[in-house]
Amino acid sequence: MGVMTYTDEHVSPIPPARIFKASIVDSHNLMLKILxxxxxxxxxxxxxxxxxxxxxxxxxxxxxxxxIDELNEKTFTYKYTLIEGEGISDKIEKVSYDIKFESSPNGGTISKMTTNIYTHGDFEIKExxxxxxxEKVLGLYKVVEAYLINNPNAYI
Known part of the structure; x- marks a missing residue:
């Protein structure tokens, strides 16, 4: 089994508590509404x-x-593993995500995500x-961010 790891960051003007609540804690409701x-x-x-x-x-x-491996509303951390469905195949066993929302100096959020892709054998994913x-993940964050900007009283 091989493991491919990559990290990504996104800066948002939305405070960590709001974006965490909207995009993680209540995602099962909000995503249906906005997408x-x-x-x-x-x-x-x-x-x-x-x-x-x-x-x-x-x-x-x-x-x-x-x-869901971890959901911590105090530290704004969320860890989960994709275990079945799209993205899982005879070449990819699972994909784990570790997301942390941290306060930025301007009162917004720095979202940090580490992704680990566990492959069968020596299979490598193309760049x-x-x-x-x-881009899909960033697109979801942008949609949630836009919703929160346009609805300043949501998820306070």
Whole structure:
């Protein structure tokens, strides 16, 4: 098994508590509201939504299952593992994500994400595929960020 690791950062004008609550804690409600054409449903199929829970996200085309490894509302950290669905194949065993929201000097947030892709054998993912995955994640953050900017009383 091989492991590919990459990190990414995004700076947002939204404070950590708001963006964490919207994009992580209440994502199962907010994503359906702001991305109705892309996300058809989000179900917690095991657990209560905290650590150990399994969440299934049904997209317009496909689905994924995430296992929540850690959700800490005090430190604004979230760790989860993609265990089934799109992105998992005979070449990729699982993908784990470690996300931390930190305060920035201007009162906003610096989102730091580490992604570990566990591959079967010595399979390597092409740079274009990694870039496309990063752009999808950044796109989700931008949609949540825009929602919070346009709705200043949401998730306070």
């Amino acid at each position: 109705p054409d892309a996300i058809k449903s989000i179900e917690i199929i095991k657990g209560d939504g905290g650590a150990g829970s399994i969440k299934q996200i049904n997209f317009a085309r496909g689905w994924v299952k995430h296992q 274009e595929e990694l870039k496309a995955g990063k």
